[in-house]
Amino acid sequence: MITKKDVQYIAALARVDLPEDKLEGLTKNLTDIVGYVKQLQKLDLKDIKPTSHAVPLTDALRKDIVKPSLSNAQALSLAPQAKDGCFKVPLVIE
Amino acid sequence: MKLHSLTAHQIIDLYREKKTSPQEVFKDVLSRINALDSRVHAYARLYRDAPTSCCHKTAVGVVSTQGNYPIPIAIKDNMCTQGEEITCSSRILKGFYSPYDAHVVKKIKQSGGMILGFANMDEFAFGSSTENSCYGPTYNPWDLSRVPGGSSGGSAASVAADEAIWALGSDTGGSIRQPACFCGIVGLKPTYGRVSRYGLVAFASSLDQIGPLTKDVTDSALLMNIIAGYDERDSTSVNEPVPDYTKALVNDIHGIKVGVPQEAFGQGLDPQVRKAIEATMNQLKKLGANVKKISLPHTPYAVAAYYIVATAEASSNLARFDGVRYGWRQSPTDVRKNALIDMYEETRAKGFGDEAKRRIMLGTYVLSSGYYDAYYLRGQKVRTLIKQDLDNAFKDYDVILTPTAPTTAFKIGEKTFDPLSMYLSDIYTIPANLAGIPAISIPCGFSAQGMPIGMQLMAKAFDEEMLLRVAFTYEQNTEWHTKKPNL
Amino acid sequence: MTQQFETVIGLEVHLQLSTKAKIFCGCANVFGSPPNTNVCPVCLGLPGTLPVLNNQALLYAIKVGLALNAEINPFIKFDRKNYYYPDLPKGYQISQYDLPVAKDGFVMIKNEQGPKRVGIKRAHLEEDAGKLMHDNTGNCSLVDYNRTGTPLIEIVTEPDLRSPQEAYDYLNILKLILQYLEVSDCDMEKGSLRCDANVSIRPVGQKEFGTKTELKNMNSFRSVKSALEYEVGRHQQVILSGGKIMQETLLWDDEKGVTAGMRSKEQAHDYRYFPDPDLVPFTIDDKIIDQVRAELPELPQAKLERLIKQYDLSEYDAGVLIMDKAVAYFFEQCCEKYHQPKKIANWLNGAVLKEMNERKTSLGNLKLTPAHLIELIQAVEDGVVSNLAGKEVLTDMLDSGYSAGTIVSQKGLAQVSDDSSLMAIVEEIIHQNPTVVEQIKQGKPSATGFLVGQAMKKSGGKANPKKLNELITRRISNA
Structure with missing residues (x-):
């Protein structure tokens, strides 16, 4: 059972503003979907190893070689806001 | 001559015979887009250069050399292309002009490919209908009141409507195969690691794979020859030699062993699809294959496992869209929490559509403190079981046959308010992603309403050649792929 | 009120590794460039980009592990630590959760009782974040991503340290070891070596740990020690006055000499670690370990x-x-x-x-x-x-x-030792200091030193002091 409080907690973790009028619908959606995926609880998985990659590969490494970077102008051309060669964000409070 | 209605290999034959040029083909397809796309809406945006220069410099004149394919192509709106706006059909990426080319885009450009535009899709590939796009839905060329499938619905519709000769899509749980099936074309999801993901905007990194959507199996092999291969920028790319896939196009399946899982004939399967698949089994037998029923006992759990694993990865992959470095930003008007968090929360609330937010939330939930073992870890373990089922089956069988989707294309709006039933339309395609194996969808019939039906073939990892051989043989002995929608 | 407390400290040291390129991309790993000039699509976290591990960063991490007497995991993987901050381009940091490069090591320090073993719980590889600067006049913050993707090794001790002094000694010894390895410039001022501390106190004899606080923002070993001393005192005061320590992260204010809570009252972190699907696991076999060991x-x-x-x-x-x-x-x-x-x-x-x-x-x-x-x-x-x-x-x-x-x-600094040149100076000095000469004659030979000094000065430091002493003594006794 997923509560509205759970949904608000998840929304805050995921940094998504959740207006009051959407809370009910989303709580129902998530309850339905989580209810569906709960069928996995039926399986005995005690000795089963998890699979992160279906095609097992290891040791993909790069050499310690410097390659060209973007220019400051190229990097900042993407930015919604920029200032003094930097990406500008609202004042951060620590 | 209707150049746009041809396949790539037919066009290449015409180039060789000097009966047409890349410029002519490109112009013809572009005028087809101009004539039809207001109704089909396959494209999110056209390539910026497309209307003015009829094809890219590399393509002009050089048509005879090997490995050179000046073919007009549609690219799904989630593959980075230098200098182009790439949005994944999401408002949050509006204004993002990629400073680099995805590996596949580079390969397409190197082969002389002519990019027509960026195909519409479900936002961030979240969906099976291409209704979840900030550009509005794409319509199925066979019936404009129906969905083209998704998430590569724009890619599939562009090919089916002859608005592209071929297209690239991406497939995380069926996003190439299911729209190919709904639109009556061929869609191939390669083995995980066969095609580089570098430059593909990630949905679920351990499941995503780029593949071709084409008018027939021969084109599928040709496009694979262009895009497959190792890329050192993708740690999950496999460093194995790439075969010439056209060599697999052999019209002979004598003695090929085909397994048909009984689990595929459960609840929810449309009787018309069932009939078409049964007819296909008979056809394959007639062509010399040994067709037998098998069991893949854990596949009924695939959808549940998939929605845990895929959304968990997606929730993390989409965290980078925060309005700081690129794309769209919503600047808050009044302060609720603090200026920074408000900016994050409002940018993401207004930048993402409802389905994207649902999946981000679900993925965040299954990874959150106290739930990891119950959901994410279980999902990964069930993945192991499904992979084992398939590994075991491939000890005895060369390919596994299922329907691609349980129904034909549904009506626009039919499943919008029932996300779970939408998720279940991927029930047959998901196992191949979880197991990392290749799978193809090819047309195998039509419903009474005139909608295409597709079958799916799966093979063991890196055996795309087996898929192509069986699919090619079936195609050569049937007529389904020659049918065109009446637009 | 004679309750005795025991201090329990654990330290986390972040060390930037001096590879040529960053940990997951080809950007130069250098300090002091103009903002956002060592950045590329990968370290900016642009859509579609993927990380590939720098081999040298892995070798350096193994080297650190071996130098800390740790066990090298034969199979390691990378995990995502998910949280939002403007200096973190992907919304997650690539780190290592349950399979770090190294675990169960130790560093030897000395205290009053003699040598003491400080356990190293783990040492793992991760990527550094960017730099956030606050522009109060512009009412905004600015982000420079040059540092993003600098390889870091995080070295975590067991809660084995029992005083701020031990913590200080450990840090100095650790830094020396790390300097010997030549895997980092270990410069705290540049931020290539950073330290956070966890501290708690408990009544002597109690087995359970007390509630700990986490201290950040110390920019020298000296300030780590000061912060710990302050915090230990604060813990004692709170507990002795019947209060309770809250588990929280505190920032050290070096000027005021106090710790303070963070202004943003963030909810508890929920990092949602999971294996990074963009990276594959790595095997570290004996061959690699032997090779690195040989280079130690x-x-x-x-x-x-x-x-x-x-x-x-x-x-x-x-x-x-x-x-x-x-x-x-x-x-x-x-x-x-x-x-x-x-x-x-x-x-x-x-x-x-x-x-x-x-x-x-x-x-x-x-x-x-x-x-x-x-x-x-x-x-x-x-x-x-x-x-x-x-x-x-x-x-x-x-x-x-x-x-x-x-x-x-x-x-012309060569020492003057020949008698004739020195004798002139000696004569002059004796002539100018009759009182001192008298003292020497009265049996206070130590005063000779004063005359030698005066003579040295006179010679511009060039006179041979031994010779001077000899000449002065002889001259006075002969007089």
Whole structure:
């Protein structure tokens, strides 16, 4: 059972503003979907190893070689806001 | 001559015979887009250069050399292309002009490919209908009141409507195969690691794979020859030699062993699809294959496992869209929490559509403190079981046959308010992603309403050649792929 | 109110590894470039980009693990630590959760009871974040992503440290070991070495740990110690007055000398670690471990013991020499050509070290070769120049790079030892200091030193003091 409080907690973790009028619908959606995926609880998985990659590969490494970077102008051309060669964000409070 | 209605290999034959040029083909397809796309809406945006220069410099004149394919192509709106706006059909990426080319885009450009535009899709590939796009839905060329499938619905519709000769899509749980099936074309999801993901905007990194959507199996092999291969920028790319896939196009399946899982004939399967698949089994037998029923006992759990694993990865992959470095930003008007968090929360609330937010939330939930073992870890373990089922089956069988989707294309709006039933339309395609194996969808019939039906073939990892051989043989002995929608 | 408390401290050290390129992309790993000029699609977290691990970063991490006597995991993977912050481009940090490069190591320190083992719980690889600057006039913050993707190794101790002093000693020894490995410049001012601390107290004899607080924002080992001392005092005060310690992260204010809570009252972190699907696992086999082990330098403790034994040095002399790997190496180079280890050590630990400190530079940046230093020491030993003049020669040598002989003859610093030249000075001094001469005659020979000093001054430091002493004594007794 997923509560509205759970949904608000998840929304805050995921940094998504959740207006009051959407809370009910989303709580129902998530309850339905989580209810569906709960069928996995039926399986005995005690000795089963998890699979992160279906095609097992290891040791993909790069050499310690410097390659060209973007220019400051190229990097900042993407930015919604920029200032003094930097990406500008609202004042951060620590 | 209707150049746009041809396949790539037919066009290449015409180039060789000097009966047409890349410029002519490109112009013809572009005028087809101009004539039809207001109704089909396959494209999110056209390539910026497309209307003015009829094809890219590399393509002009050089048509005879090997490995050179000046073919007009549609690219799904989630593959980075230098200098182009790439949005994944999401408002949050509006204004993002990629400073680099995805590996596949580079390969397409190197082969002389002519990019027509960026195909519409479900936002961030979240969906099976291409209704979840900030550009509005794409319509199925066979019936404009129906969905083209998704998430590569724009890619599939562009090919089916002859608005592209071929297209690239991406497939995380069926996003190439299911729209190919709904639109009556061929869609191939390669083995995980066969095609580089570098430059593909990630949905679920351990499941995503780029593949071709084409008018027939021969084109599928040709496009694979262009895009497959190792890329050192993708740690999950496999460093194995790439075969010439056209060599697999052999019209002979004598003695090929085909397994048909009984689990595929459960609840929810449309009787018309069932009939078409049964007819296909008979056809394959007639062509010399040994067709037998098998069991893949854990596949009924695939959808549940998939929605845990895929959304968990997606929730993390989409965290980078925060309005700081690129794309769209919503600047808050009044302060609720603090200026920074408000900016994050409002940018993401207004930048993402409802389905994207649902999946981000679900993925965040299954990874959150106290739930990891119950959901994410279980999902990964069930993945192991499904992979084992398939590994075991491939000890005895060369390919596994299922329907691609349980129904034909549904009506626009039919499943919008029932996300779970939408998720279940991927029930047959998901196992191949979880197991990392290749799978193809090819047309195998039509419903009474005139909608295409597709079958799916799966093979063991890196055996795309087996898929192509069986699919090619079936195609050569049937007529389904020659049918065109009446637009 | 005689309750006795025991302090429990654990430290987390973040060390930037000095690879040429960043950990997951090809951008240059350098400090001090203009903002956002060492960035690329990968480290900016642009859509579609993927990380590939820098082999050198992995080898450095193994090296650190081995130097900390840790077990190297034969199979490691990377995980995503999910949280939002503007300096974190992907919304997650690539780190290692349950399979770090190294685990279960130790570092030896000394306390009053003798040697003490400080457990190293783990050492893992991760990527550094960017730099956030606050622009109060513009009411905004600015982000520079140059630092993003700098390889870091995080070294986490067990809660084994029992006092701020032990924490301080551990940090100094750890830093020395890390400097010996040459995997980082270990410069706290540049942020290439950073330290966070966890501290709690408990009544002596109690097994359970008390509630801990996490301390951040210390920018020197000295301030780590001060912060811990302050925080231990605060814990005691709170507990003794019947209060409870809240588990929280506190920032050290070096100017005010206090810890303070963070202004943003963030909810508890929920990092949602999971294996990074964009990276594959890595196998570290014995071959790689042996190869890295073979490249390990002699570590400080081993070098200390060897220097004492091999050169018959005092523990103090050897201890000062090994504080700088370059100095210790220089010492041994000198010893090969000049078999007076004690004298070489004195010069290095005295005059040379003083020059380094005054010039705020390292030995490598000084124009000093072993041959030049030996020549100088020999000149002093042979009485060619006085000890005092010798130090002047050293200063000049470091400025000009010339040899001792050249400088001595250029500046006319050669010691004057012949009787006739010195006798004139002696006569003059005796004449000017009748009272002192009288004192000496009355049986206070120690006053001779004063006259020698005066004579030295007169000679411009060039006179041979031994000779002066001899002449003055003889002159007075003959009078």
